[in-house]
Amino acid sequence: MPSYTAPLRDMRFVYHELFDAGDITALPGCEDATADLVDPVLDEAARLAENELFPLNHSGDREGCRYQDGAVTTPAGFKAAYEQYAQGGWIGLACDPQYGGQGMPATLNVLLEEMACSANVSFATYIGLTRGAYRAIRAFASEALKDRYLPKMVSGEWSGTMCLTEPQCGTDLGLIRARAEPAENDGYRISGTKIFITAGEHDLTTNIIHLVLARLPGAPAGIKGISLFLVPKFLPTEDGEAGERNAVTCAGIEDKMGIKASATCVINLDGAMGWLVGEPHKGMRAMFTMMNEARLGVGIQGLGLGVSAYQAAVDYARERQQGRALGGTQYPEQPADPIMVHPDIRRMLLTMRAFTEGARALTTWVARQIDVRDHSEDPQARKEADDLVQLLTPLVKSYLSEVGHDAAQMAVQVYGGHGYIRDNGVEQYARDARIAMIYEGANGIQALDLVGRKLPAHTGRYLRRFFHPVQAWIDANTADQALQPFVLPLAKAFGRLQLATGQVAQAGLKDPNEAGAASSEYLKLFALVALAFLWARMAKIALAKREGDDSGFYDAKLMTARFFVERVLPQSGSLFATIMAGGNTMMSFPDEAF
């Protein structure tokens, strides 16, 4: 069975060294987030992930969730682990102190999320949904609703969900049929069927707070007629505890490829009491607040699983003895050399490593912008930070879910036949990782979001938040000889991205299908450049700090950076060529000929 050890050294590197930790403590409300506090929090979160969540990962997959008579039972151990997680204050770590949260930076929270996802992604979904619901309620609900619900959610006593999907609509929320009728207590009676509701029913909390998209009477057709409602499983009593049962029930759970310990529910609303969150017909706006949070979370699932997969593959490559090194026997006293001697095994390990360490830098970068957006007193800084979050969110969701899945598949490959056997654990990573490319907006939708919304937004303003610092960094470092192996490939890939951006924008203006046809490859090219930018910056730090470092950390960082630019970044060439080829071959193909 694989093991998991939280990569604390690298986490501290991205937190304190790659991005200036002083920038965070300078933010109002984040003054306490010094290394003295942050490092022990990371240590404790690691202990929890390694010792409490990870041991339940494989058994959770084996056991799955059980459904009976409307109730869902999570696998053995989940409830106890959840209680420990909630009681430790981890759910509200980055939540507003006004509602009982600890007010820690998002930058710290994403590292915790990564650990939870590495250790047990099914478990992490229960936490992730609560956090997404928290954000939407906090941003859009009335003060009364906030006061009533948020403290219980922040403490983890109650959990949250997002109820969007219906049988006839997933991506296209304009097709939603669930209906809300005005009722007593400023509330509404909501009816409809929702499917694929993660954590829609379970035994971990005393109440579940559903955020439900539904239509008010007379609402306009399409997505402009959708409103968001808060629908608790149990209606709160006067004193704020879970009281009378609401007419929201779980009609069953899905039998899925993976994340089997995460309950994916069919939720029936039969005139359930709910309260409007935000304005009537403006539900999509509130939903996107929740969704963007969730999209980052899904990217982090990919990263987290990629890390576990990498560690499992490294362990196996060290232990498994098979064949001899191509250049001659390395361990003559053993019947065979460990498979780590083989270049193709090392290629896979380093690909996984370069992806995951680059991905961690990317999520941390985005989280740092979230902290600035949420805490800075400077409106311009807040706006700039938000722009970058907007731009990078589809990249994080889509690219990290893909490289996480790739890494999980590579771990299976390193394990060979043993990787295909359920009890050896790595095939679970591949199955668990698969969903991240789909939910919270399939990756194709993320790519469309990037080319269709984020690029043209404010005549390219979001884009400039990325292009300008990259160009500035290249300009500032282009004379540094030691950095040439990183600056030049970055500049080349960045040049391709700039040209591709022009192509996508121009061709897409004439024919939106052209932008759509290029979108998936364009997103990948963009993500590769983002990773190359971060790897170049990490290489610069490593170059400066490697002298006298006995741990080998900076040397390894530098070599991984080199592997990335030499063996991964060349993909930018093919992606560019494919983008420039245009979409004619796919759009002109007759439907009936498929």
Add this chain to the structure above:
Amino acid sequence: MPSYTAPLRDMRFVYHELFDAGDITALPGCEDATADLVDPVLDEAARLAENELFPLNHSGDREGCRYQDGAVTTPAGFKAAYEQYAQGGWIGLACDPQYGGQGMPATLNVLLEEMACSANVSFATYIGLTRGAYRAIRAFASEALKDRYLPKMVSGEWSGTMCLTEPQCGTDLGLIRARAEPAENDGYRISGTKIFITAGEHDLTTNIIHLVLARLPGAPAGIKGISLFLVPKFLPTEDGEAGERNAVTCAGIEDKMGIKASATCVINLDGAMGWLVGEPHKGMRAMFTMMNEARLGVGIQGLGLGVSAYQAAVDYARERQQGRALGGTQYPEQPADPIMVHPDIRRMLLTMRAFTEGARALTTWVARQIDVRDHSEDPQARKEADDLVQLLTPLVKSYLSEVGHDAAQMAVQVYGGHGYIRDNGVEQYARDARIAMIYEGANGIQALDLVGRKLPAHTGRYLRRFFHPVQAWIDANTADQALQPFVLPLAKAFGRLQLATGQVAQAGLKDPNEAGAASSEYLKLFALVALAFLWARMAKIALAKREGDDSGFYDAKLMTARFFVERVLPQSGSLFATIMAGGNTMMSFPDEAF
């Protein structure tokens, strides 16, 4: 649930049009394989795959194999389907008439194999193993063994296995510990434990013929001391029926990620009677005869699953209505447009299509060479054909297993959240397809086989069997204006392959790790060029025949060819750049730093 319809039109195209069917009927023993015979055989095989095998695919995954007290029960319906398959003479279709086979060409047989794998890859493994064992016995066993065993295997009354792997050795067969002691009746008593034995025990046949690798007393260490033995589950009686039980037992079956209806067995040999196949200590040679057959079969599994996945995705893309076309509503009378209108969906569908049709051309090409090798009276023609089979086998195994898996994953993506649900069937394709990249030599081993054995063999003779016809075809068609969109990209990719070949050969001579470091990308580049060559040839035929063709077949072929060269073939650029970057970054990384 997905459906499956055998792609008979395209099969007839590759059989009769892409390669000259007259070349087959000109071979001694293949005179009867005219279109009059071949086409009805294809039709009947399609009927069997669609109506008998496919309906058991999902239920087989659900039910899996069951193990109790040494016996394995296949899922409901498998035994009846197997009997129908065997009684129809399908198992021995391409086997020697001397042993009851129908003597049909391998070229026809691979199309049947593809259909069986599309319909039910678990089922196909039982047939595939018998065919591999048949080949090794026929090529290396004594006349007495052949006469005793082959007729029952050809008829399907008995099945076969390959018993190579042991707990401590998979790839590295030099570590085999199973032992054979001389015994009565010119036989041997064989002892040891074998794992991952596909079809090692089941209820489909009255006997199971294991081909077992083991060491004779005093055998040299390593792979030069391994012999091959035929070990029947039941010892044949005088009159050739299954008699006394042999000391070979199944100790359990594996719980796997996929191909759950294919029994993967632990086989214990406790002094089981066996007979030598081929010469003492020369077991690897006989094993490779079997293995090469099996490797082609595994590539065909990838192709077969890719085809099913493509069809499932196309059906879903037609039915599922979600969102509107980017260029404006296409079906105003419906609540939403079918997702097939979206360029990113079409990109996935066409990628799957271009892969699978190209892969079918490739397997058919290799099978045609097998027919020449096995039937031609011209020794030079036989040698040339065998050279090409040797060269292309690792490509077929490795590349087709990858594109099959990719296609299955794309089908899951097209289905979105519904693709992650077990009852919707496509996630099974992804799980079933995953093993093909691993077994019969993991894909990394195939890549090493290509660069380490096949390239240098006979100072590049194998390579020339591919390079010369490709160059000749480019030269012959370079002046054809209508073919320019295909010839030029082919020539460019071929140029990259030639340069990469030089690099791999030269760098590998100095340091074998350099060849190893490039091997996986080199194999992919080679496979892309092979597909580009076949797509260019298919485009040429389509150009010549499209006029007056009302079916749209040739137009679609031409457009798919165009998609391949514009949107898939550019990968050759990145692969080339990665190969040329060399292996230093991965070989210099310290083991302890992983």
